[in-house]
Amino acid sequence: MESVSEIHSKCNNNFNAKKYLEVYYGVDPKTQQVDIESKFVLGFLHDVFASGHIAGDSLIEIGAGPVLYHIMSASEQFNSIYMTDYCEESLHEIDKCLHGQKDAFDWTPYLKYVCNLEGNRSTPKNKMEQMKKNIKLMKCDVTLANPLHPNTVPQADCVIVAGCLICACKTPDEFRNALNNISSLVRPGGYLIIVDYLGASYYLIGQTRLDLLSLDENIVKQNVMAAGFSIEEFKVGNNFGIPYEIFNCKEVFCLLAKK
Numbered sequence: 324m325e326s327v328s329e330i331h332s333k334c335n336n337n338f339n340a341k342k343y344l345e346v347y348y349g350v351d352p353k354t355q356q357v358d359i360e361s362k363f364v365l366g367f368l369h370d371v372f373a374s375g376h377i378a379g380d381s382l383i384e385i386g387a388g389p390v391l392y393h394i395m396s397a398s399e400q401f402n403s404i405y406m407t408d409y410c411e412e413s414l415h416e417i418d419k420c421l422h423g424q425k426d427a428f429d430w431t432p433y434l435k436y437v438c439n440l441e442g443n444r445s446t447p448k449n450k451m452e453q454m455k456k457n458i459k460l461m462k463c464d465v466t467l468a469n470p471l472h473p474n475t476v477p478q479a480d481c482v483i484v485a486g487c488l489i490c491a492c493k494t495p496d497e498f499r500n501a502l503n504n505i506s507s508l509v510r511p512g513g514y515l516i517i518v519d520y521l522g523a524s525y526y527l528i529g530q531t532r533l534d535l536l537s538l539d540e541n542i543v544k545q546n547v548m549a550a551g552f553s554i555e556e557f558k559v560g561n562n563f564g565i566p567y568e569i570f571n572c573k574e575v576f577c578l579l580a581k582k
C-alpha cells in the first residue's frame with residue numbers, strides 16, 4: 324500500500340501544474356482574449372452567482388488544481404473560500420498568485436472578462452485583492468469519505484468541482500463514490516456546481532498523457548441525483564480551441580444542483 328506522500332509525489336510527477344496552465348489557460352499574447360470555452364464557463368458561473376441567492380459563509384472548490392478562475396464570480400458572495408487539490412504543487416501555484424509573486428500565472432485577462440460581465444463595478448486588481456482576503460488552501464482527495472481529511476470544515480453553502488472528477492475517477496462506480504463523498508461537504512439546501520467534460524478519454528500535458536473517465540449526460544445526472552441533489556441547470560457547450568490530439572474532448576457541461 325502506498326503512503327499518502329508517495330501518492331502525492333507520484334501525482335506531482337504526472338501533473339505539471341505550470342505546463343498545464345500554459346497549455347490550457349494561456350491566452351494569445353497579442354489579443355489577450357479568453358477562449359470560447361472559458362467564455363461559456365465563466366458566463367455560466369457569472370449567471371449563477373449574479374442572482375445573489377447562492378451565497379453564504381463558505382464555498383469549497385474541490386480539485387481546483389492551479390486554476391483561480393472558477394471562483395472569480397463567487398468571490399464576493401462568501402466569507403471563506405477553500406480552494407483544495409490533491410497535488411501540493413498545484414496549490415503552490417495558487418499561493419504564488421495570492422502573494423503576488425513575480426512568476427505567478429497572470430489571470431488578468433480572465434479577471435477583466437469577469438469584471439466586464441459584472442458591469443465593471445470592480446477592477447481586476449480589486450477582485451484579486453478580494454480573493455486574497457478570503458481564500459484558504461487545503462489538500463483534498465475525492466476518494467475519501469471526508470475529502471478534506473485530516474481537516475474538517477463546516478458543511479459549505481456551495482461546492483464547485485471543475486475538471487476534476489473525470490481525472491480522479493477511473494470508473495462510473497468511483498464517480499458515484501466521489502459524488503457521495505463531495506455531497507457530505509454540502510449543507511442541506513446548499514448547492515453543487517460541476518464543470519466537466521463529456522466523452523473525453525485522455526488529455527496531454529506536454530508529452531505526458533493522462534487518462535480520463537468518459538462520461539455521458541445520463542451518468543452525470545443519475546449520480547448527482549443519487550448523491551442527494553436535485554438538478555436545477557445543465558448546460559452543454561461544444562466549441563473548443565484545443566486541438567483534438569491534445570484533449571479528445573467533445574463537450575463541456577456546467578451543472579447546478581441543490582441538496
Ligand SMILES: C[S@@+](CC[C@H](N)C(=O)[O-])C[C@H]1O[C@@H](n2cnc3c(N)ncnc32)[C@H](O)[C@@H]1O
Pocket residue numbers: 334338385386387388389390408409410413463464465466485486487488490491
Ligand atoms: C484537469 S485538472 C483540473 C484543474 C482545474 N480545476 C481546472 O478546471 O482546470 C484535474 C485536477 O484534479 C485533481 N485530482 C486528481 N485526483 C484527485 C483526487 N483524488 N482528489 C482531488 N483532486 C484530484 C488533480 O490534482 C488536478 O488538479
